[in-house]
Amino acid sequence: MGGNGAEFFIKGESEMTRFGGVLSEVCSGGELIFLHGELGAGKTTMVRGFVRQMGHEGAVKSPTYTLVEHYSYHNKTVYHFDLYRLGDAEELEYMGIRDYFHPNAICLIEWPERGVGYLPKADVDIKILYEHEGQRRIHLEPVSERGMQVFDAFNGLYSASS
Numbered sequence: 001m002g003g004n005g006a007e008f009f010i011k012g013e014s015e016m017t018r019f020g021g022v023l024s025e026v027c028s029g030g031e032l033i034f035l036h037g038e039l040g041a042g043k044t045t046m047v048r049g050f051v052r053q054m055g056h057e058g059a060v061k062s063p064t065y066t067l068v069e070h071y072s073y074h075n076k077t078v079y080h081f082d083l084y085r086l087g088d089a090e091e092l093e094y095m096g097i098r099d100y101f102h103p104n105a106i107c108l109i110e111w112p113e114r115g116v117g118y119l120p121k122a123d124v125d126i127k128i129l130y131e132h133e134g135q136r137r138i139h140l141e142p143v144s145e146r147g148m149q150v151f152d153a154f155n156g157l158y159s160a161s162s
Helices: 013-025 041-051 145-160
Strands: 005-009 030-036 070-071 076-082 105-110 124-130 135-142
Touching: 005 013, 005 030, 005 145, 013 041, 013 145, 030 041, 041 076, 041 105, 041 124, 135 145
Parallel strands: 030 105, 030 124, 076 105
Antiparallel strands: 005 135, 070 076, 124 135
């Protein structure tokens, strides 16, 4: 699958939130999405758009200290992981990480490189890079068959809504 990605240029927080919302619309459950980017790149902002599109109205904060936050809607659960403060990848085994990956769950994982060896392969890999003047460049790449379905649906919906 590698190398089949697309790039998107995002200007501002509202556009990053919209990007996450459109991504939410094309996920039906069972997806594992890795989110890469420096601190402050917009990973949590993207997740905020994702869960708000599903109907969440409360605060969406990064689970930096709790490692995971969950949001449930319409027989689906979104698990938002932030592994930035993970001391050792083996801690994921102790927290029962495998229990989070089920057909009704969508798992969004920030800092997935800190869980290498304990995380399954992602369906979609998203890299957020700083550009000039606060803009972001997002590289979205499908890395599984399911990821390719998400990717194709996202591209059609996102470009239609731009």
